[in-house]
Amino acid sequence: xxxxxxxxxxxxxxxxxxxxxxxxxxxxxxxxxxxxxxxxxxxxxxxxxxxxxxxxxxxxxxxxxxxxxxxxxxxxxxxxxxxxxxxxxxxxxxxxxxxxxxxxxxxxxxxxxxxxxxxxxxxxxxxxxxxxxxxxxxxxxxxxxxxxxxxxxxxxxxxxxxxxxxxxxxxxxxxxxxxxxxxxxxxxxxxxxxxxxxxxxxxxxxxx
Numbered sequence: 001x002x003x004x005x006x007x008x009x010x011x012x013x014x015x016x017x018x019x020x021x022x023x024x025x026x027x028x029x030x031x032x033x034x035x036x037x038x039x040x041x042x043x044x045x046x047x048x049x050x051x052x053x054x055x056x057x058x059x060x061x062x063x064x065x066x067x068x069x070x071x072x073x074x075x076x077x078x079x080x081x082x083x084x085x086x087x088x089x090x091x092x093x094x095x096x097x098x099x100x101x102x103x104x105x106x107x108x109x110x111x112x113x114x115x116x117x118x119x120x121x122x123x124x125x126x127x128x129x130x131x132x133x134x135x136x137x138x139x140x141x142x143x144x145x146x147x148x149x150x151x152x153x154x155x156x157x158x159x160x161x162x163x164x165x166x167x168x169x170x171x172x173x174x175x176x177x178x179x180x181x182x183x184x185x186x187x188x189x190x191x192x193x194x195x196x197x198x199x200x201x202x203x204x205x206x207x208x
Contacts (some may be wrong), residue, residue, distance in 0.1 A: 006075065018047070018053065019056070019057040019058070021047055022054060022057060022058065023062070023064070023068065023071070025043050025046055025047060025066055025104060026038045026043055026065075026067075026068045027068050027071050027072070029042075029043065029118055030068050030072065030119060030120060031117065031120050031123075032119060033119060034119040034122045034123060034126075035065055035069070035122060035123045035126040037119075038061065038065045038068055038123075039061065039068075039140050040054050040055070040058075040060075040064065041059050047139070050051065052077055053098070056131045058128075060130070062128060062129050062196050063091055063130040063132075065123075065126065065130070066127050066128045066130040066132045067132045067133075068123060069123055069124055069125075069126055069128055069132070070132040070134065070136055070150070071126035072120045072121070072123045073119075073124045073136050073139070073140055073161075074137065074138060074139075075113075075115045075120065075127075076110065076121075076124055076135055076137060076140045077114050077118075077122075077136065077138040077139055077140040077142075077143050079109050079112070080105075080106045080109040080110060080113075080140060080143045081103045081111070081138060082198040083106065083108065083109035084102045084106050084143070084147070086105070087102050087105050088104075089100050094154075094192075095153075095154040095155075096154045096155060096156050097153045098154070099147075099153070099154035099156050099202055100156060100203065101151045102147065102150060102168070103147040103150065103151055104147075104199055104203070106143055106144065106147050107160065107173045107174050107199050107202065108195070108199065110140070110173050110174070110177055111173065111176060111177045111180060111195050113179045114176060114177035114178070114180065115177075115180060115181065115191075117154060118129055118181045121177070121181060125174075125181055127147040141166070141170075144166050144169060144170055145166055147169075148155070148162055148165045148166050148169070150163070151165070156206075156207060157206050157207055161206055167204065168202065168205055169206070171201045172201065172205075173198065173202065175198075176195055176198040179194070180195065182195065
């Protein structure tokens with residue numbers, strides 16, 4: 001999903017269209033400069049409306065940020081799904097190999113999203129008191145749960161590991177993504193090596 005601010009007239013918004021334009025503009029601002037860029041007054045000025053007009057569509061800045069954060073997580077999930085579904089596995093390979101490769105692709109896509117969209121990555125997981133009125137759809141967490149279920153169905157992991165596997169995997173992959181984005185790796189370690197080591201380690205942990 002790629003959201004872009006729509007080119008709209010400075011006046012003449014129909015009911016509901018200002019909310020959509022506001023969210024699009026806020027998402028675009030977050031993509032460039034992170035969650036701190038989601039500011040009601042600046043966005044109102046950009047759209048050519050008053051802050052009071054904006055507040056008729058969102059209760060406050062925190063609710064707007066929560067909505068933008070949800071959209072960022074949805075874009076992450078969409079990229080994970082695309083990467084997972086793009087995995088080409090020869091028919092001669094087993095269901096276990098297929099499940100492993102697809103699960104790894106989900107983790108790799110998570111890190112790739114953080115690297116290519118670092119400000120959206122920050123926005124996706126920014127602390128926010130408010131919650132979006134709508135659930136994540138698609139949900140990155142659900143993508144992870146589906147991957148774990150596929151591993152279990154293929155016999156890669158036992159049923160006793162299904163409940164704990166998502167948290168183990170998410171914590172490890174989110175951790176290395178955050179380290180890479182903040183350029184905190186030791187100079188002797190390449191990004192590819194670090195990410196590969198973590199992804200391999202996750203699978204070993206889940207199958208131990």
